[in-house]
Every structure is written in C-alpha cells, then in structure tokens.
Amino acid sequence: MANMVYNFSAGPAMLPVEVMQQAQAEFRNFNDLSVSVMELSHRSSDFIAVAAAAEQDLRDLMQIPDNYKVLFLQGGGRGQFAAVAMNLLGKNAKADYIVTGQWSKSAVEEAEKLGTVRVLDGFGEVENGLRPLASSWDLDPTAAYVHYCPNETVDGIEYHFVPKTGSVPLVADMSSTILSRPIDVTQFGLIYAGAQKNIGPSGLAVVIVREDLLDQAFAHTPVIMDYAAMAKADSMVNTPPTYAWYLAGLVFKWLKRQGGLTAMGERNKAKADLLYNYVDASNFYGNNVHPDARSWMNIPFQLKDESLNSAFLKEAEAAGLVALQGHRLVGGMRASVYNAMPIEGVQALVDFMDKFAKQNA
Amino acid sequence: MANMVYNFSAGPAMLPVEVMQQAQAEFRNFNDLSVSVMELSHRSSDFIAVAAAAEQDLRDLMQIPDNYKVLFLQGGGRGQFAAVAMNLLGKNAKADYIVTGQWSKSAVEEAEKLGTVRVLDGFGEVENGLRPLASSWDLDPTAAYVHYCPNETVDGIEYHFVPKTGSVPLVADMSSTILSRPIDVTQFGLIYAGAQKNIGPSGLAVVIVREDLLDQAFAHTPVIMDYAAMAKADSMVNTPPTYAWYLAGLVFKWLKRQGGLTAMGERNKAKADLLYNYVDASNFYGNNVHPDARSWMNIPFQLKDESLNSAFLKEAEAAGLVALQGHRLVGGMRASVYNAMPIEGVQALVDFMDKFAKQNA
Structure with missing residues (x-):
C-alpha cells in the first residue's frame, strides 16, 4: 500500500486530514x-x-x-x-x-x-x-x-x-x-x-x-x-x-x-469538472448521466471494456487510489469526492486513468 | 489537573487504557x-x-x-x-x-x-x-x-x-x-x-x-x-x-x-467490597441501599455533612478523581466503577475519602 492514499469511498468516507490529525493528537x-x-x-x-x-x-x-x-x-x-x-x-x-x-x-x-x-x-x-x-x-x-x-x-x-x-x-x-x-x-x-x-x-x-x-x-x-x-x-x-x-x-x-461553503462549492465544482471533462474527452471511459443531472459528489464512470475492471481496481489501489469500485447494484467505477477530498486526489485519479487507458488501449 | 486521572463517570465512561492506546496508535x-x-x-x-x-x-x-x-x-x-x-x-x-x-x-x-x-x-x-x-x-x-x-x-x-x-x-x-x-x-x-x-x-x-x-x-x-x-x-x-x-x-x-467474565466478576466484586466496606465503617460517609441490593457498578455515597459536597468534589478533582458528582436527580456522590476502572482507582478514591474525612471531621 502506498503511504499517501486517496480514499474515494462513498461512505463512510474520508475525513479532512487536519481533522484526523487533531483528533489523534x-x-x-x-x-x-x-x-x-x-x-x-x-x-x-x-x-x-x-x-x-x-x-x-x-x-x-x-x-x-x-x-x-x-x-x-x-x-x-x-x-x-x-x-x-x-x-x-x-x-x-x-x-x-x-x-x-x-x-x-x-x-x-x-x-x-x-x-x-x-x-x-x-x-x-x-x-x-x-x-x-x-x-x-x-x-x-x-x-x-x-x-x-x-x-x-x-x-x-x-x-x-x-x-x-x-x-x-x-x-x-x-x-x-x-x-x-x-x-x-x-x-x-x-x-x-x-x-x-x-x-x-x-x-x-x-x-x-x-x-x-x-x-x-x-x-x-x-x-x-x-x-x-x-x-x-x-x-x-x-x-x-x-x-x-x-x-x-x-x-x-x-x-x-477553508472559507466556508462558497469556497467549498467552488472547489467541489472544480473537482467534478476535472473528472467529467476527462471522461467526456476519453474513448476509453464513459459516464451515462445527463449533463444537467451529474453529481458533484459521486462520479460514476465505466471502462468501455469491462473485462479490464479488475485490473483497473488493482492497479489503482497499488497507486494509492482506493475504494473506486462502483455500488454493488450498478457495478463499474465510482469516485466519491466529498468535501474532504482535495483536488490533488482527483488530479491523481485522472493521471492514473490516463496512464491506464494508454497502457490498455 | 493531575496527569494520572481516574474517571468515575457513569457514562459515557472510561475505556480501558490499553484499548485507548491501541486506538490512538x-x-x-x-x-x-x-x-x-x-x-x-x-x-x-x-x-x-x-x-x-x-x-x-x-x-x-x-x-x-x-x-x-x-x-x-x-x-x-x-x-x-x-x-x-x-x-x-x-x-x-x-x-x-x-x-x-x-x-x-x-x-x-x-x-x-x-x-x-x-x-x-x-x-x-x-x-x-x-x-x-x-x-x-x-x-x-x-x-x-x-x-x-x-x-x-x-x-x-x-x-x-x-x-x-x-x-x-x-x-x-x-x-x-x-x-x-x-x-x-x-x-x-x-x-x-x-x-x-x-x-x-x-x-x-x-x-x-x-x-x-x-x-x-x-x-x-x-x-x-x-x-x-x-x-x-x-x-x-x-x-x-x-x-x-x-x-x-x-x-x-x-x-x-483479562481472563474473561469470571475474572472480571471477581475484580468487580473486590472493587465494590473495598468501597462499600470503607463507607460502612465510616461515620463521615453513608450509603442507604439495602446490602442485598447494592450495585457493583454504580456506588452512591453521601457525606453526612452535605455542606462539604463542593469542597469534596473540588479536592477530589485536584487529586485526579473526576466525575464523582451524583446523578442530578438524587445529588450526593457516585462512583461508577465499570470494567475499565482498575482496583487502583477505587483504592485511590478510598484513600482520598479517608484523608478528606480526617481533615474535615
């Protein structure tokens, strides 16, 4: 397991690092x-x-x-x-x-x-x-x-x-x-x-x-x-x-x-835009939710070749990107990016997705 | 505040020290x-x-x-x-x-x-x-x-x-x-x-x-x-x-x-006996529960001179013995001594009670 981990769990979900540090101390x-x-x-x-x-x-x-x-x-x-x-x-x-x-x-x-x-x-x-x-x-x-x-x-x-x-x-x-x-x-x-x-x-x-x-x-x-x-x-x-x-x-x-909810709203929109824009530009991944109805918090995406799902999850975990498996009712992948997830985590995910897509195209 | 504290809270109550150490680590x-x-x-x-x-x-x-x-x-x-x-x-x-x-x-x-x-x-x-x-x-x-x-x-x-x-x-x-x-x-x-x-x-x-x-x-x-x-x-x-x-x-x-519930039962009886025996032998403190019905877990006791209650609580806290105030419905004192309370804590309480009684007799 990588030392730095980004946890995309849908809930219970990651808490802010600073909060966890204070609570531990x-x-x-x-x-x-x-x-x-x-x-x-x-x-x-x-x-x-x-x-x-x-x-x-x-x-x-x-x-x-x-x-x-x-x-x-x-x-x-x-x-x-x-x-x-x-x-x-x-x-x-x-x-x-x-x-x-x-x-x-x-x-x-x-x-x-x-x-x-x-x-x-x-x-x-x-x-x-x-x-x-x-x-x-x-x-x-x-x-x-x-x-x-x-x-x-x-x-x-x-x-x-x-x-x-x-x-x-x-x-x-x-x-x-x-x-x-x-x-x-x-x-x-x-x-x-x-x-x-x-x-x-x-x-x-x-x-x-x-x-x-x-x-x-x-x-x-x-x-x-x-x-x-x-x-x-x-x-x-x-x-x-x-x-x-x-x-x-x-x-x-x-x-x-962090600047309250206005700042969080801007951050959450930027995180969602980053991931949706990457998925929409990709031929390797997809998201089938109407653009007007897309969640900022839970971003499902599918590998067009579903036979690569296990390899994707395994390599993501090795790269410190955990809990990306979609809900058991729908399968595929899901990145939950609540307030505590920094944009660096979403960027790391996009970088990994891009590398994985190139390696498996 | 003393560094070593015995917490007699009725609940939420103290947890075993070893458990808290592991959880923190x-x-x-x-x-x-x-x-x-x-x-x-x-x-x-x-x-x-x-x-x-x-x-x-x-x-x-x-x-x-x-x-x-x-x-x-x-x-x-x-x-x-x-x-x-x-x-x-x-x-x-x-x-x-x-x-x-x-x-x-x-x-x-x-x-x-x-x-x-x-x-x-x-x-x-x-x-x-x-x-x-x-x-x-x-x-x-x-x-x-x-x-x-x-x-x-x-x-x-x-x-x-x-x-x-x-x-x-x-x-x-x-x-x-x-x-x-x-x-x-x-x-x-x-x-x-x-x-x-x-x-x-x-x-x-x-x-x-x-x-x-x-x-x-x-x-x-x-x-x-x-x-x-x-x-x-x-x-x-x-x-x-x-x-x-x-x-x-x-x-x-x-x-x-710790040896399971048989060992805990022996320990809890010893803790309760220690405190009840002290109270019964004292002219300064009292407990008005029938001997057959006395709790091993929550031990109420009263100072016969209730005007000393605040001084008792204040000095106990300074000695690292906290949360001894009785339930708001009945007043007086109460020592809750669940599994996590070691007998050393009860002994420290009895020692303090004895010292306080002698000083205020």
Whole structure:
C-alpha cells in the first residue's frame, strides 16, 4: 500500500486530514483533562461546550435562521426515513415522494409503513438517450410534505436546482450533499443528513427542521425519533453519539477555515469538472448521466471494456487510489469526492486513468 | 489537573487504557491501509472482518448460544425501550414491567406508547428502614414478556439474582452490567445494552435476542429498529456506527486478555467490597441501599455533612478523581466503577475519602 492514499469511498468516507490529525493528537487528553472526549459525560460542561459549538458553527456555515432547530441524532439517514414520516405526516397522513434512485425509493418504503405515499417520477423526458431530472410535478397541495433526495449516490445523479413545492414543505435527504456548497435553508421545511459523507463518521444524523413543523408527531413515535422532544432537550433526551458529534464539530471548524461553503462549492465544482471533462474527452471511459443531472459528489464512470475492471481496481489501489469500485447494484467505477477530498486526489485519479487507458488501449 | 486521572463517570465512561492506546496508535492507519477504520466502507472486507470478530468475541465471552442473534444497533438503551416493545409485544400487545428506578420507569414510558403495560413493584418489604429487591411477582402468564433493569445507575440498586418468569420471556436492560460477570444467557429472551458503560463509546447498542422471538414486529416498526431485518442483514440494513463497533471489538479482546467474565466478576466484586466496606465503617460517609441490593457498578455515597459536597468534589478533582458528582436527580456522590476502572482507582478514591474525612471531621 502506498503511504499517501486517496480514499474515494462513498461512505463512510474520508475525513479532512487536519481533522484526523487533531483528533489523534488529543485522543486520550481532551482539553488537557487527561481523558478522551468520548469518556466525558454528555452532561459535563466540557462536552456541552463541544456540542453547542458544533451547532453554532453549522448554523454559521449554512446560515440557518433562528426559526429552525438543529438536531444531532442517531440512526443515520435511514432512521430519518422513518422519523420524517412519524413527525411530519400529521393528521392527513399523506405525502408526495419524488423518486430518482435507490435512496429516495428506500425513503418511500419507510414512509409507506406510516401513511399514504404518492410516488412522483423524478426524471424528465429523454434527450439524446439521457434523462434529465424533472423540474415540475402534479403535486398534492394537501400533502403534509414533498420529499426528495438531491443527490443519489449510487447512480451519481444530482439536482442542481431546488424543486418548487409552493406552500407544501419540502423535505430533503442531503446525506451526500450537505455542506458541499451554499444553499438557501428557507427553501426547505426540513433537511436531514447521515454524517458519514460530508459531516463526520457514521452513527450521527443531523436534522434541520422549521419550528412550525414540530409537535405533530404520531403518538407512537419513539422518543429518540421525536423531533420536538429532542429539540427541547438539545438532542440529549438520551446519551448522544458524543464522539461523532465532536468530530462533526472539528469538520465544521475546518470548513470555516477553508472559507466556508462558497469556497467549498467552488472547489467541489472544480473537482467534478476535472473528472467529467476527462471522461467526456476519453474513448476509453464513459459516464451515462445527463449533463444537467451529474453529481458533484459521486462520479460514476465505466471502462468501455469491462473485462479490464479488475485490473483497473488493482492497479489503482497499488497507486494509492482506493475504494473506486462502483455500488454493488450498478457495478463499474465510482469516485466519491466529498468535501474532504482535495483536488490533488482527483488530479491523481485522472493521471492514473490516463496512464491506464494508454497502457490498455 | 493531575496527569494520572481516574474517571468515575457513569457514562459515557472510561475505556480501558490499553484499548485507548491501541486506538490512538492506529487512528489514521488501520491494518496498514493508510486510512482510519472510520473511513472504511462498512461493506469493505476490512470492516466486515472487524464486525464479525467483535460478534464472535462477544459470543465467546458471554457463551451466547447459537439460537440467539447478536445485533449492533444505534439509538442507545432508550432506543431499545421502544424497539423491544415494537418487536416483542406481538398480537396481545401487553407486557409486565418490573420497576426499580429511573431507567425501568423510562422503559415503561416508551412501551406504553405501543401496548398495555402492567407496572410491577421491584422492591420488597422494608427491613431496618431499607428496601431489598422483590423476588417474586404476580406475573401475567399471557404477557408477551417481562422487562426489568438489573442495575439502576441513578440509585445504585442491583439485582444479584435473575427473576423467575416461567415460560414468559425475560427481557433485561443490561446497559450498566453487561460483561461485568458471567451470566447464563439462556435465562433471558432478550438482553440489550447501550454501549457507553461496559462496552465502548456512546452511539452503539448491543441486542442479544432468542431467534424464536423475531418476526412478530409491528408493521410500522422502522427498519433500523426491526430486529429480524437487522439480523438478516448482519446489522447492516443501514450504515452502522462503525467506529463504535470497532472500539467495542477492542474492548471484547481486552476482556478476553483479562481472563474473561469470571475474572472480571471477581475484580468487580473486590472493587465494590473495598468501597462499600470503607463507607460502612465510616461515620463521615453513608450509603442507604439495602446490602442485598447494592450495585457493583454504580456506588452512591453521601457525606453526612452535605455542606462539604463542593469542597469534596473540588479536592477530589485536584487529586485526579473526576466525575464523582451524583446523578442530578438524587445529588450526593457516585462512583461508577465499570470494567475499565482498575482496583487502583477505587483504592485511590478510598484513600482520598479517608484523608478528606480526617481533615474535615
């Protein structure tokens, strides 16, 4: 294994090198207390300061208005598939779900256990054999909310606009795009994200929810999924995943040092452009996603000669480019290039791809 | 702050020093991969090996029979309060709950959202002003299960026997006692534990469930709480809390090196005896729990002159004895002495208590 490694894992994904260095250095001696941050009571003043700073830094980065609550929960994005429905379906118990792939489909499965879900096709008309994303739907004005997943990691499909849903609250599973560029939080009723792509390690989910949507949870909602109860208790109805919360806080501080979300958006666009431009110019590799719908975060590509897949992965790994295998449902290759991936990693990948293509042309 | 610190936190609690040393050393380079274990996909062969070894080591330590599934979940003990009810209440939707304190009460609150709960008093007749734990109850033979909490951390109350429930499955919240001594798993239908006391960091819950109790979950059970679905997917229906799982695995290996649960039980009894014997012999400190019901894990004690509480905590901290403040609901002092606390820590506490008593008598 090469000493310098670029890790293209789709999640759990690489974390910023500086964050990992700091975490390692203070692993057993946090705040000069001679104990680890993970050995502190969540009710201790030292940990409460960690938790509060993480929330404030996230609010600063995303410019989250005061009428939104920020929650740090367990259960990942899939836990939120259920929690969103339990908390927001309300009396009518019906919602519209825009489906564009694996994750939005899985969200439907959880919501269907709890109410009536209408599935809306997230794709538009075929153009040159490729399907762009739809931009309007026949929405139900009495639905409790409209749910969508702005970025589908498996197929590498991403909305580069925010769907218009009128007065119906828009709910977004931003697990794979949160913090990757500036967004206008006021366009959303609720945003949630599993942490293990752009926030921190797995085992943490962040929920940003407009206050007026609280207090309508089903009576049988487990308290650990009850947004109103969690908001009232500063996400500490029960013991939170303290170490993941701490690492998320380090990532937020790192993002501020990088120049915030405007700078990250520019960087992420440059990384994506670099790889897509190379693939599009190549006869050896391909990407079959409509240009308007291409993900900045998860970039799938295929070798036109699939018999070379194993050799590609093996040589890439030997060159320090790891976790490039595509999702088990679709095969091929996939480079996940979240915030923590520097452009140098993408350049190293393009250089390797070019060398491999020339050697195997 | 003293350089050598003994951390008596009730949870998140201290982890074994050797475990923390290893975790720090390989924090950014696991298995010589040049990445952190928390940056690996949960579907990678390296992480799957971590996960499988942790399960096997736990099975070895607790001698878990093959007809029990072992699950590694999110949501902590409080998440399991709901999950147990969702998965096990079944068609009759009724259960008996033995209540002895804060945690068993909170378990009732979650189960009452989902079915009919009968609350049974966990205490017996008063003896010399102290209440021992009850040993028999008027149980409902048609209840889906009987739930109890063998160790209540707030009051420091512990069952040193297993309640007899006949053919009705016994469910135990072992968050604060799991792995502290040998138990006979076959006496239980289901055992669960939040990790942050005897297993690892917060953000992980372990569930040990007899196979014949699966497949009766309510239809609205979130998939992340569905034991049968999680068992089928090796606890990876969704991305698990990989770093907490890895640390739990290191703790299990450490326990094996210590001599397993027989050795831990002897050690934990010796630790508890040391502190209780000192308190009982003292005129300065007291403990008001019936001798038959005293916890080995959480040892509350009171200064008879409560006006000295702040000075006690301040001087203890200066001596490197931290997190001794009692639970906010009951006050006083509490020393939590889970597996990771060496007897040297308890001896240091007793030495300090004795010195403080002499200085303030």
